[in-house]
Amino acid sequence: MHDYYRNMNCYCGSQQTYKQCCELIIKGINIAETPEQLMRSRYSAYAAMIPQYIYATYAESTRKSQSLNEITLWAQQTSWLKLTVLSSEHITIKQFTSQTKPVLPYVHFQALYFDSQHFCLMEEKSRFLIENDQWRYLDGDIIEHSNLPTPKRNAPCLCLSGKKFKHCCALFV
Template identity: 40%
Template sequence: MDCYCGSQKSYKECCEIFHKNGGKTETAEQLMRSRYSAFVLANGDYLMQTHHKSTRPTKDKKNIEKWAKSVQWIKLEVLETTVNTVKFNAFFFENGKPDVIHENSKFVKENNHWYYLGFAK
């Protein structure tokens, strides 16, 4: 099965590795892609674990999981990547209607580990 993140690799050879190793990716883009796959799988633990502690929405974990399960994920489109930002579109159906999340995400590397910070300005 192809990975949810659109990498052209199998899930087992791609995002599953990061889901099992606690998000130890080499790049911000790999982390973003693995987080997208975690949304597809409604893996709230991974989303919290890879969200930087300074911006982590721990009280919203259950709502995030519930929402992620309620939509039908279509595809991820990476538009632009820098060392610590990733601009992307995440396409999905919600209540039978197509929608898209367009985001320029910011990441930070601490102790050789990438974390999602939030929206880049």
């Protein structure tokens, strides 16, 4: 990956550089301490086209129904534009494993993306569990998944950056 991308703001929207944020988790230097950190790193892996990480962070039971080839194709065909975390349970691995009756934590988010034909908005409430002392993505309930109309060039951008569409997300499609 070119240093330009490593020094830009992280794909996950954290306001840190990718190099300081999700890259550390994706490369295995740090582990995701919370489900939200794992979800943000998975989003960044989609945006940076690192399908092996996405595949590896599925729970074992879910991974059986996944295909690395399908994940790779999806990542290649999709431009990820914005992640918005709506809510999440801030629970660490240690806190979760010490609970007597652990309830699976969730992350509720929206992702804006372009799939080579349409702008789309997906809203999901994802569930996570711990396997081998690390958070894993189990599954998610899709609350909304819709195609959005393409804005006119001078309209505000879909990602709510405050820029005109032509100076923002239109550059990535």
